[in-house]
Amino acid sequence: MSDMTLEVRNLRTHFFTRAGVVRAVEDVSFSVQRGRVLGLVGESGSGKTVTGFSIIRLVDPPGRIAGGSILFHGRDLAKLSEREMRGLRGNRIAMIFQDPMMTLNPVLRIDTQMIETVRAHAKVSHAEARARSRDALGMVGIPSPDERLESYPHQFSGGMRQRVAIAIALLHRPDLIIADEPTTALDVTIQAQILAEVQKLAANVGTALIWITHDLSVVAGLADEIAVMYAGRIVEAGDVATVLDRPSHPYTHGLIGSVPSRNKRGTRLRQIPGMTPSLLDLPEGCAFRARCAYADAACEKDPPTTEPARGHALRCFHPLLEPVA
Amino acid sequence: MSDVAAVVREETPFHRFVHEFAESKLAVAGFVVVAIIAFLAVFASVIAPQNPYDLAQLDIMDGRLPPGSVSADGLTFWLGTDDQGRDMLSGILYGLRISLTVGAGSAIIAGIIGSALGLTAAYVGGKIETGIMRLVDLQLSFPAILVALMILAFLGKGVLNVTLALVIVEWARYARTARGAALVERRREYIEAAECLALPRWRVLFRHLLPNCMPPLIVIGTIQIARAITLEATLSFLGLGVPITEPSLGLLIANGYQYMLSGKYWISFYPGIALLVTIVAINLVGDQLRDVLNPRLRR
Amino acid sequence: MSAPVIELRGVSKRFGKSFDIAARLTHRLSGALGRPYKDQTVHAVDTVDLTIRKGEVVGLVGESGCGKSTLGRMVAGIMPPSDGSVLWQGTDIATLSPEAARAVKLKVQMIFQDPYASLNPRLRVAEIVGEAPRVHGMIPRGTFDAYVDAQLHRAGLDPAYKRRYPHQFSGGQRQRIGIARALAVQPEFLVCDEAVAALDVSIQAQILNLFMDLRAELDLTYLFISHDLGVVEHLSDRVVIMYLGRIVEEARAEEIFAHANHPYTQALLSEVPRIEARKKHFVGVKGEIPSPIDRPTGCHFHPRCPHAMPRCAIEAPALREIAPGHRSACHLNT
């Protein structure tokens, strides 16, 4: 396992708001290897984005990394100075955001936004930086990149903007890309284009990828491993086949069950009752227990992380054993 | 299903608003000061030792007395007197009343007229919108001072007329803001829903659209009150304000202004302080309102 | 087959700026200078024919900006068509008296995508749900509370919450309020415009179930707009595929998913991520979705179509029946 790009151990990120402490990320551990794709799935507010921001240390007050370590090639990012961190961001670690309409600065030209990224980390001439930018645009399949460099973001469609964002992420051939729901806002055919692009790049460059999404179907085809988050914790993690085909956690199970295609056409869908709990001052114990059919008194304590099989992590007192229908 | 409660406490938007407003101590202090000032202004006739607008109660022989002087009839002028022998304290209390009436009155009337026009423009669109907005442009490109002069010349001086002049000067800003807000809100789905439910147009306009356009209007409302008060003061300085026998704060300052160099500071200074405190307090409230009512800054 | 409730006949919707003197002046001027004026009209919906029958669930699928919402709005009577006519049970809505038009309008209700923007934040739930029935005199005096309670209950909400404001509810609950609001005027037809797109998977299932329950309970007809093929497949009897303002294919749901005819439908189906897929190799249709201002000539899909022929760039294919109840608009079929 010398290929380990990122190893997150017991990460906690909390928001100290006036209303109380929001434990957005609580005791999260996972790792990604070179050239592999980790799918981080979970419902809205489960802490996926905050996890991503914690890794590149862009959690703003009142949020703070409250504990744990983020080992990037063995170096603990949580301990780096802001200056050292800045050297890594956009360079060794890149991030792509959800909404392509919002991530590019609307009033700056594409070339400005790309060149500044190149020159932030490499001492190269303007022309050289521009050439690199153009190549990166070409790499993500933007036609006539030379002209497109002169454009403003609003002149691009959503899919093209997302490709520009990806191109920016790729400028320094980073070791790790954190992609925070980068295709959620896009149409199906465009999403497929982006996924195709990303797959190709991961394979060619050997970048490790954390793909954050709430859509199980997307990661099913893309990821090597999956981590399912619920209320700030990873409740189940493992390789795609294990987690999707033989989910052990009742939540994962319910989630997969409620996908329409897993149900017979026209019948009632299987549904998880209730709603996601608020992370504000979450009481101790399994956060899912209020919605869980199997919950009992034992669940009022925090379930520990167990490893029922090699490479399969689970946080549940009552794991399901039978595979999903 | 719904047995899982979403939020525990029953909370009206008003409660929440009060709550968020109270987060800034400074704004609360501002609000308290505004309330005190409003109280003083409303009950000026009870509190003030003298009715400064009643010529029979003034005596120029008491003119320009320094603070703390005592008149022939045994009245103490805590803040001194002006050139007409007007007790400054009483003058300030009554002046507050005029200033607030003029400021708040014009802001409210202009607000009502301007927002109604702005909303209509946004909601109805077409020729009516173009017409209203051109009128707004015309109004905004006309210097306020000239408008005020013409109106005051036409109607004569008077608190009501100054208010009217300020309304004519101010309404356009509201119309612009209301239209801007309404153009955004109009595209919201709840307006479509109301239309889909075949609700009458006026109902959609005033019950659905208007309340949701209120935040920016309230914000510019507070600012406009402050603006109106200062504008009235400026008009007074230029000799176009309220009648001299019923001075507002601005007129008191303008009157005392000429005594600044001769050391009779109190004639201008105390009304100045009163004006300053009033406007600062209103603006503190306005600032916090802006933050609280701004959906983009909402936490 | 049951009777049609809604029929669209050659319905189009264009959005454009009205021309004032200045604009006309420039047009003339630029025309004189030999630079013809570029048309800025948005062709959101382009001569659409569609029939929806009583009790049916019709799924409307298409990519962003293809005119789904616009079509839905015209069906719901929020927006008049630029051309063509919308028929309610056989009569053209445009010819109705204001009274009758209002009654028809209430028969068709809409459920919106955004659970946050679709509820007036300044009204209590009871008012949101009860306002329209009260204004239209649908509730007898004194029974307001009971009526509202019943509506909320039917949508799966605890009536105890009715004095609350929308912001105090979660997304799923809000969507239920929106449903209660629509049901409160006793509609026969629901237009659901991406009604579950903004919800989490687990909540989405709850709402979809509610829709199915209500259909059974109230004998509702649905126009179900969505870009999520999985959802549409699960719910719909019939599926309509739109591309850039036009219907390109229309058939029973099983038929579409089994025998997609139009190249666009085929591409769409192949690109839908499936939870069953493992280490899928993504391909992606080439090209971007064109803008409705600057539409390709002929078949709108031809610049991206793998089977495009010269004819496709010239002539727009008509929607013709290729199998019973299966219509498609592609030159490959002739």
Added chain:
Amino acid sequence: MTTWLFRRLIQALFVILAMTVIVFLGVNVIGDPVEILISPDADQAERARAIIALGLDKPLWQQYLIFLQGALHGDLGRSFVFNEPALRLIGQRMPATMELAVTAVLLSIVLGIPLGLYAGLYPDSILGRSAMAGSILGFSLPTFWVGLMFIMVFAVELGWLPSTGRGATAAFLGVQWSFLTRDGLAHMAMPALNLSLGNIALVLRLTRAGVRENLPMDYVRFARAKGLSPARVVFVHVMKNILIPIVTVIGLEFGSTIAFSVVTESVFAWPGMGKLIIDSINVLDRPVIVAYLMMIVFLFIVINLIVDLLYTALDPRVRLESRQ
């Protein structure tokens, strides 16, 4: 762009026309210029002669038509008081006002933006809070009062700056300007600051609000995620976005700065057109009032034009066609 220009022109024409009608009526309503202009020693015959000399004997609509005819030939009439073409008079006074107003606006940018940036980036810092509190004072104190305080402190007590007037000027492009001489600059300092106080406060607050609103935006985070330095994020990414509302507001305020220079000009005896207009109103010098207002409308139109062009330069999303 052409459409937009046409639209602007047509609108401007209407505004100007409406304006002149209003002013003609308005001046008539206010009073009778002859009463003000003519010497009290003049007898009735002389009075009648003066009325004819000034063309005030004709019915108002005829006077208006005569004016319109002249206006079409670029002649806006002669001042009753100065017996000079009204336009020339305004032209003579305009540079003084313009340089005051421009300096005031520049001051508001130079002081307002940095302070606003600071207050936005460090909202809880002492300087940030004081800047905000100070800005409230900026528009709470009546201009005329502050002006006199300035004079008392800086001219009378400290003797650092000359109290009033315009000081020495130097010619540039055939026009006399104060900012070219030391003496002129010294004379300009206080009035310009006085005039700009409100604007400084405004720009400061706008900047702060813009920073507060833009900082949490995705594109700022993305810029940080690219590893850019905080300086680049603030001064390039955030700055360019907040400039848009600032430019708009400054453009609008520039107009009212000019209109409100009346007060500053009279306190500091600054020979600009603000003082001219107030004097003209006081003596009902209708040609000057009309010409002044037409100039102001014209100026507004030009400013709006510039603002719109700047707007397009700053915000590529804005196309002139799509703005009304």
Added chain:
Amino acid sequence: PAMAQTLSLAVSAPVTSIDPHYHTLSPNQSLDAQIFDPLVDMDATAHPVPALAESWKLVDSQTWEFHLRTTNFHNGAPFTAEDVAFTLDRVPRVLNSPGSFSIYTKAVTGVEIVDPHTIRLRTSGVYPLLPIDLTQVSMLSRSIGANPLTEDFNSGKNAIGTGPFKFVAYKPGDRIELDRNDAYWGAKPAWEHVNYRIISNDAARTSALLAGDVSLIDAVPTSDYVKLSKEPKVTLAQIVGLRLIFLWLDHQRDVSPFVEGPNGEKLDHNPLKDLRVRQALSFAINRPAIVSQVMEDSAIPSGQFLPKGSYSYVPDLAAPPYDPARARKLLAEAGYPKGFRITLHGSNDRYVNDAKIIQAVGQMWTRIGVQTKVEALPWASYVGHASKLEYSAFQFGWGTSTGEASNPLRALTATYDAAKGLGTVNRGRYSNPALDQLIDKALVTADDGARETLLQQATRMAMDDVAIIPLHQQKNIWAMRKGLSYTARADEQTRAIDIRPVK
């Protein structure tokens, strides 16, 4: 050094034109006095003194002969009788003049040049006031060409006079720059350069003096008068001026618009037509209080048109005494034991402390039972209303430019008569045939002594009948840096030549 040779002074009222014949506006005339000379000048106390005319006399009852001084214009052209004729010819022909100087020259019906230094002017009747009228008319040089245009004065081209200073530059609204005329015929001016600045705002003007930006200011604000008189760096020059502040009452209408009964009811008659009421209103006013409290002693109470020392001043006509008891008694006698209500109008931007004065009067009237409402308006709208006779009681001021009483008597108190040009600004429409007769007679009395007596009689008659209610005569006050002296002028003009360093 050079600096000492430059004098900066500031006046309050803006100069609107350098053309001395364009507009009969006192600020313009004040400036003209630096550059131009009339034939006859006024001295500081408004008595005629020789200027370009060394002497003048009546040759017959209708002909005046002027002997002219030998001097040159600024451009070197000699001053001759031709120039006088040129000037008299030009005065009525100034284009677009809103206030023509022809009112001062129209008495002249014929001009006869006797020799280059003697000129005879004929009048249609006996016209004893001609030399005084000519004090207002500045002499131009015919060398500037026929039909000189007003604009060319402002640019300096035509601004050629014989006065103590030469025109250098005119910056409208700001300043006029002047240089010494070394060839001046009179006393040599003390300054090589003069900056004649305009600072309208009172406080700014005072500050400019205190800050040392200017060395002399005119129209010292009353509120600064006391302070400046104590200021060690400053000296004052003052004189009682020719301007009287007074009140008009409605003498004409039977129902006056702004008079009501004591409870607001309409009155079917006009109490102001009753002499007792007018006297009551006059006795009710505490003039010394107004002078000390409102004017801060920069005025003196007055009971007639002119200050002491003027020609036709009535020595024993004192200001009406303050006697509220008598006022109340007179009111009761007139049938108003409970008084009545009245609105007192006035301007707020024209005369010194105008709005404050009427407020004070309002206080005083209210005290005798005449409940007074006070309304002050900007002059621009006030004067129109007042001229349309819309008010019942209102304030005005009158500056007697000629320095003798026929001028106010004719303009203010003679019966309004457009044909004869009398009662031109008689806004109370006071009419007294006996007074009219006296005035007519005085105007054709050539003998100065006899005329003075007639004018004094007329003045007394008008005042006894309370044609107007005189309040006070303003003092004209200049403040200057210590080390300078100025001869205060009754006519309010500021003349740089009269400003001199104290030896």
